[in-house]
Amino acid sequence: MATRKLLLLPGDGIGPEAMAEVKKLIDMMNADFNAGFETEEGLVGGCAYDAHGQSISDADMDKAMAADAVLFGAVGGPKWDGVPYEVRPEAGLLRLRKEMELFANLRPAICYPALAATSSLKPEVVEGLDILILRELTGGVYFGEPKEIIDLGNGQKRGIDTQVYDTYEIERIAGVAFELARTRSNKVCSMEKHNVMKSGVLWKEVVANTHKAKYSDVELTHMLADAGGMQLVRWPKQFDVIVTDNLFGDMLSDVAAMLTGSLGMLPSASLGAPDEKTGSRKALYEPVHGSAPDIAGQGIANPIAMIASFAMCLRYSFNMVEEADRLEKAIASVLEDGLRTRDLMSEGMTEVGTTAMGDAIVAKYKALA
Amino acid sequence: MATRKLLLLPGDGIGPEAMAEVKKLIDMMNADFNAGFETEEGLVGGCAYDAHGQSISDADMDKAMAADAVLFGAVGGPKWDGVPYEVRPEAGLLRLRKEMELFANLRPAICYPALAATSSLKPEVVEGLDILILRELTGGVYFGEPKEIIDLGNGQKRGIDTQVYDTYEIERIAGVAFELARTRSNKVCSMEKHNVMKSGVLWKEVVANTHKAKYSDVELTHMLADAGGMQLVRWPKQFDVIVTDNLFGDMLSDVAAMLTGSLGMLPSASLGAPDEKTGSRKALYEPVHGSAPDIAGQGIANPIAMIASFAMCLRYSFNMVEEADRLEKAIASVLEDGLRTRDLMSEGMTEVGTTAMGDAIVAKYKALA
Ligand SMILES: [Mg+2]
Ligand SMILES: [Mg+2]
Numbered sequence: 094m095a096t097r098k099l100l101l102l103p104g105d106g107i108g109p110e111a112m113a114e115v116k117k118l119i120d121m122m123n124a125d126f127n128a129g130f131e132t133e134e135g136l137v138g139g140c141a142y143d144a145h146g147q148s149i150s151d152a153d154m155d156k157a158m159a160a161d162a163v164l165f166g167a168v169g170g171p172k173w174d175g176v177p178y179e180v181r182p183e184a185g186l187l188r189l190r191k192e193m194e195l196f197a198n199l200r201p202a203i204c205y206p207a208l209a210a211t212s213s214l215k216p217e218v219v220e221g222l223d224i225l226i227l228r229e230l231t232g233g234v235y236f237g238e239p240k241e242i243i244d245l246g247n248g249q250k251r252g253i254d255t256q257v258y259d260t261y262e263i264e265r266i267a268g269v270a271f272e273l274a275r276t277r278s279n280k281v282c283s284m285e286k287h288n289v290m291k292s293g294v295l296w297k298e299v300v301a302n303t304h305k306a307k308y309s310d311v312e313l314t315h316m317l318a319d320a321g322g323m324q325l326v327r328w329p330k331q332f333d334v335i336v337t338d339n340l341f342g343d344m345l346s347d348v349a350a351m352l353t354g355s356l357g358m359l360p361s362a363s364l365g366a367p368d369e370k371t372g373s374r375k376a377l378y379e380p381v382h383g384s385a386p387d388i389a390g391q392g393i394a395n396p397i398a399m400i401a402s403f404a405m406c407l408r409y410s411f412n413m414v415e416e417a418d419r420l421e422k423a424i425a426s427v428l429e430d431g432l433r434t435r436d437l438m439s440e441g442m443t444e445v446g447t448t449a450m451g452d453a454i455v456a457k458y459k460a461l462a
Numbered sequence: 463m464a465t466r467k468l469l470l471l472p473g474d475g476i477g478p479e480a481m482a483e484v485k486k487l488i489d490m491m492n493a494d495f496n497a498g499f500e501t502e503e504g505l506v507g508g509c510a511y512d513a514h515g516q517s518i519s520d521a522d523m524d525k526a527m528a529a530d531a532v533l534f535g536a537v538g539g540p541k542w543d544g545v546p547y548e549v550r551p552e553a554g555l556l557r558l559r560k561e562m563e564l565f566a567n568l569r570p571a572i573c574y575p576a577l578a579a580t581s582s583l584k585p586e587v588v589e590g591l592d593i594l595i596l597r598e599l600t601g602g603v604y605f606g607e608p609k610e611i612i613d614l615g616n617g618q619k620r621g622i623d624t625q626v627y628d629t630y631e632i633e634r635i636a637g638v639a640f641e642l643a644r645t646r647s648n649k650v651c652s653m654e655k656h657n658v659m660k661s662g663v664l665w666k667e668v669v670a671n672t673h674k675a676k677y678s679d680v681e682l683t684h685m686l687a688d689a690g691g692m693q694l695v696r697w698p699k700q701f702d703v704i705v706t707d708n709l710f711g712d713m714l715s716d717v718a719a720m721l722t723g724s725l726g727m728l729p730s731a732s733l734g735a736p737d738e739k740t741g742s743r744k745a746l747y748e749p750v751h752g753s754a755p756d757i758a759g760q761g762i763a764n765p766i767a768m769i770a771s772f773a774m775c776l777r778y779s780f781n782m783v784e785e786a787d788r789l790e791k792a793i794a795s796v797l798e799d800g801l802r803t804r805d806l807m808s809e810g811m812t813e814v815g816t817t818a819m820g821d822a823i824v825a826k827y828k829a830l831a
Contacts, residue, residue, distance in 0.1 A: 213583055213584060213587045213695060213696050213697065214582055214583050214584065214695075215582060215583065215584055218582045234603070234623075234625060234659065235655075235658040235659065237622075240659075240660050241660055242660050242663060242664055245628070245629075248629065249628055249629045249630060250628070250629050250664055251626060251627070251628050251629075251664075252625075252626070252627050252628075252659075252660045252661035252662070252663060252664030252665065253606075253624065253625065253626050253660060253661065254603075254624075254625040254659045254660055254661050254662075255622065255623075255624055255625070256603060256621075256622065256623040256624070256625065257620060257621070257622050258620070258621050259614070259618055259619070259620050259621075260614075260617065260618045260619050260620075261618060286604075286709075286712075289604040290603065290604065290609075290621075290623045291609050291610055291611050291621045291622060291623055292621035292622065292623050293621070293623075294611060294621060295611055295619055295620075295621030296621065318713065319712045319713050319716040320716065322691070322713050322714075322716055322717045322720075323716045323717065323719070323720040323725075326582060326583075326695060326717055326720040326721065327582050327720055328582065340655075340709075341713075343655075343688045344687065344688050344691050344710075344713055347688040347689065347691055347692045348691045348692065348695055348717060350692070351691075351692040351695040351696050352695065356692075
């Protein structure tokens, strides 16, 4: 039996409640399907600061580095608004991303048929939508130097940020895009602004070269990032995998998320480079939503984004494609049955709490097996 | 009688056909309403290259600098694909923007009720939408230095762009935003990424200071640009004026345009600094659509974006607010009457050509007077 090492970092707010539902799934998959998951748990965010004054401890960082995958809940809340900047809750996530070198951020935009009506877009535009925005996460204008505000005198200041991409950074994210596309509809659209940015010129060139050298079986198109934003709104189903830089990915993944009408439902994954020995990538999975401190502890949080993040973990860290498909189908199916947590509640549906939603998905998963 | 000096630059493709309909309006307003427009005409784009080998001549640049406002059609087409880079059709527009110092790009996103059904968004989300994206047009990452691709050896290159904003650049665009808001619903939302960009930190600070110093009667909010993209898709009517930098404005104005479902209908304006003596701003008005060479000369082009650009000219260059309102109402009204150019045609509507659409708007304008 394979051993699969997971580190669970539930974090703050609704993180622990959502993670509890994933634990049920893990226990069931171990008991009933011999999945061989071994879990450890750690602290991240405000709860870590309360325990030991750091947003994540060195010991928990070590566990993250040793795990096959990290499941991350959510961090932050008003309780920690006053803590020093370098130990604020978000710093824990940034440290994980940095030390695990998670350069590839996967943001699926999936529209469950049962929820298509909640989108601001017409149902026919978004129903069944299943696209993947792949955002470069460790380079670009958010990290390049110089990055400063200079005092020019006479009341004038100058704000500077630097967009920088090297060939190898573009090559590795392009490689992930093509590999992901092969497991999906085999189409990649690369977005940049080569008409006005030199980094865009290099981006386009390197993506094209990578395609030609190793992935010419995948369909590749290029689009200007602003036109890409337009096309996402006009007819998003034209896309399969979109690969883009850190800044454009920040914008476009959020626009794509909003198309689905259910932001609180979306999972994400952040992947690192493959290990030289094992070929497996460091990986962290987390819901797109935040810690929602206003509803924490009330048993009403929607656990679906966290569970869907676990489905991504099955797919991308453990190649358990069948199980991932089944879990995603279980989610869609309980929604079709009319079950809704409070955030999704609408007339004629059945309102359930966090644990009841988790139980229903566990039961559905078993029924689908 | 006031004299109002207009330079018309019809350009290439469908530009001249669309401009012909604006000329009708000008003639009518002079004849029937004593508007006092004086027009000159010049060449820009491919037609200028054909005439004298430049994308715009010095003589026509002089006319642009001397005019109260420039009306610009569209430039480019496959005929000029092979001309040298520095005299390509687009270079004419870039020279105008640069020498006239047009730092403020106004991109209204208006959804005519009669066309709400053509949007990919639900009618109730976009019907009657009337927001204005104000994009800084001469600074930021598209112009900052260094801007280059460096060869690092070993097959590695580095692409660099530099995002730079100085206090005065932010101050002047913020001033335009607040002044525009005062003529509308008196609300400004400023968008940046201060959480990850130093230029965003400065942007937010300068906008807030400008507001406090001179425009505290206007409602000001701040939003992260990625959240802004989301909110544009979720519920765009929450906004009035959005002010943002060159890059975010490039993205967000296109997303906003696509919300309306009728990209070919949208006007734009680009404004410069006020003249020290007269207080009037240099200004250029142009449709968002391109030169559409595939349908040029067939009499089927939609002139509405060009006519709506002239309405912006009335409003912003000549303070002819009543006339601008009337012209915009005339456009909405002929659409309600069911008139459609081919690009907008749908069942039950009446298809008309370019001149018939222009004639109908002229007649409606007079009827509304
Ligand atoms: Mg974002
Ligand atoms: Mg654009």
